[in-house]
Amino acid sequence: MNDHFDTLETRDPEARERAILAQLPRQLAHAKAAAPAYAALFAQIDPAAIDSRAAWARVPVTRKSALLESQRSARPFGGFAATGWGEARRVFASPGPIYEPEGRANDYWRLARALFAAGFRAGDLAHNCFSYHFTPAGSMLETGAHALGCTVFPGGTGQTEQQVQAIADLRPSGYIGTPSFLRIILEKADEMGVALPSLKRALVSGEAFPASQRDALAARGIAGYQAYATADLGLIAYETPAREGLVVDEGVLLEIVRPGTGDPVPAGEVGEVVVTPLSTVDYPLIRFGTGDLSAVLPGTSPCGRSNLRIKGWLGRADQTTKVKGMFVHPSQVAAIVQRHPGIGRARLVVDNPGGADRMTLHVEAEGDAALDAATVVATIRDITKLRGEVLRRAPGELPNDGKVIDDQRKYD
């Protein structure tokens, strides 16, 4: 089968793992040498000592909130970029604002692979309805389409009637954009009595893409595939004709960690998506915490792509909340657990019976480990400055949903 973007996709997983482990110390060394923020953050880390996943798991995770704060005190990129004006091709602004550089490398955001899996090929015309203004989505998909050898119509957002007319006149074979805007365009075409038979495929992103929407597109002859990408990282994972989860991009290392920590969770458990682009020179983010929740989907894709698969977007990991006026962070819950080796998984449940905030730490004890609730209560007070109760749960009893703080308060 010749339906792969390159031979990396079908590598023996052990060969991929060896290549990743060989690249991690190089990429970390590059980040340390070229980006001042990483020089400081990794001052005590010797890249040469990163020789295993266990060693890698001790490299600090950088979360989006930290990046935002760094950028505020050091414009434009908070010391995390290895590029500047004249070297970067473009610079973007995402809500925050948070600024993202785009390097001059071909297919910088690595979206060509996802477009290929969705059926886009050289010689296609792609109608791109992501915005080109401020945020990088439009450019991400366009540079990927160009790398594949497609011509791009930059439709952007809005102007629905003109989008219909351009599709009718230019006859693109594929749509790129959010699934909701594609639905709006198709419904407007129905209303105008205009057929759009040229559209055979779609790469959608930026929103949920449930099976019902995929089926509705299929009924119109459009095969829709989704991609998971972020403004900081570019492509993370993409759907393939196998339709089983999303396959991880060959250009990144993807880890699922316990929210608030850098600790990988067991395979299959829901946690935060942490990503390291393996060879991005201009913006070498290392263990970047996306704030998104997902989980590894066990097994291998029938499409022949041998990389790790994930289940898609399962929510947001940043469960920071306010209790009695004080912030409580997932990293504080992780710190409590760390002081008590007897605790396996834990979840801080916040409710307000009678209108008053209450915190209860639900803990799964590991094996038969003894667990003294009173000392855990003391740790909770020490770390959060708040009073909390402790409730022991059976191993495996807490739901696998990535939640570390579960806010159940009601205000009616």
Next chain:
Amino acid sequence: MNDHFDTLETRDPEARERAILAQLPRQLAHAKAAAPAYAALFAQIDPAAIDSRAAWARVPVTRKSALLESQRSARPFGGFAATGWGEARRVFASPGPIYEPEGRANDYWRLARALFAAGFRAGDLAHNCFSYHFTPAGSMLETGAHALGCTVFPGGTGQTEQQVQAIADLRPSGYIGTPSFLRIILEKADEMGVALPSLKRALVSGEAFPASQRDALAARGIAGYQAYATADLGLIAYETPAREGLVVDEGVLLEIVRPGTGDPVPAGEVGEVVVTPLSTVDYPLIRFGTGDLSAVLPGTSPCGRSNLRIKGWLGRADQTTKVKGMFVHPSQVAAIVQRHPGIGRARLVVDNPGGADRMTLHVEAEGDAALDAATVVATIRDITKLRGEVLRRAPGELPNDGKVIDDQRKYD
């Protein structure tokens, strides 16, 4: 002085003329060979016979209205393009709709030269407020800035407060966009109490840029320069620090013709801007009538650029009007004049004394040539199917404003 984009700008004008005359037959041969519409239009023209401006002046002018009609009957480019999906980098839609391909050549639209003259240099950050969606303006300026070695922030249109914030945070040295949107951004910054001291220069286009606006920008420390470009052709002419008219781009042949014809007017006379890109492979427009009026500005620019200068935009050439319910085109006025060698310049004045439409052809007789008004009236009826009177004017008496049809009707 090292303040030129390249040595083409300061060539001996005779060397430029020789280079243009050598290129015209090649470009015409390419258009004939690669674009079916030109193969038909130029069937009787031997490119090798194009050895002078006089010979070139007999090559038919293609006007935007004709292009629009050709595109309607043969999507996407009406047979005028030598490119297709996969070869073109982008395709755009301008109001009409009329579609424009963008080739993969570096600086395809040739805007780098105008940006350079406006002071943009490698290493600059340029804040680009032309839209990237549908129309090519955003891409035109961005590809030019990339060719110069600038980084681009794609601000696009709207979102004024966020534009101010991005300029304050990223500190671009230059703005690109319409002059009116720059004024809106600067006034919003005043209102927000945000200083934007990084902005030192601006390349503006798409609207009139009167001296009053240029002075208002200068008072804020921003040197504003204008460029004249169209969606079909890219850069046509650009302002230089000499501030005397606009210097013609080195990549085009610019002619000023009598509206409705392909006949060059004497230097200094107002007429329609007709442009031939000299080496555009993908979309080899030949003698493309822009519909804009301008005139040659005599003399040479003190900035050292030796190319022809024009006065800037002086109105629209397409003066097609309706008289007693019948369309009258400038080309019909030209046809009347052509049948009477005694006529020099002519202008069809339309008025409506007492509420009834009336046509009067004002003619300047050449030298002492005899001119029989009755036969001219017969020609008017023959060509326009309408009755018209003839009024003889002294040579030089008709105003130099490019008007061929002057509609003076009043409806109150």
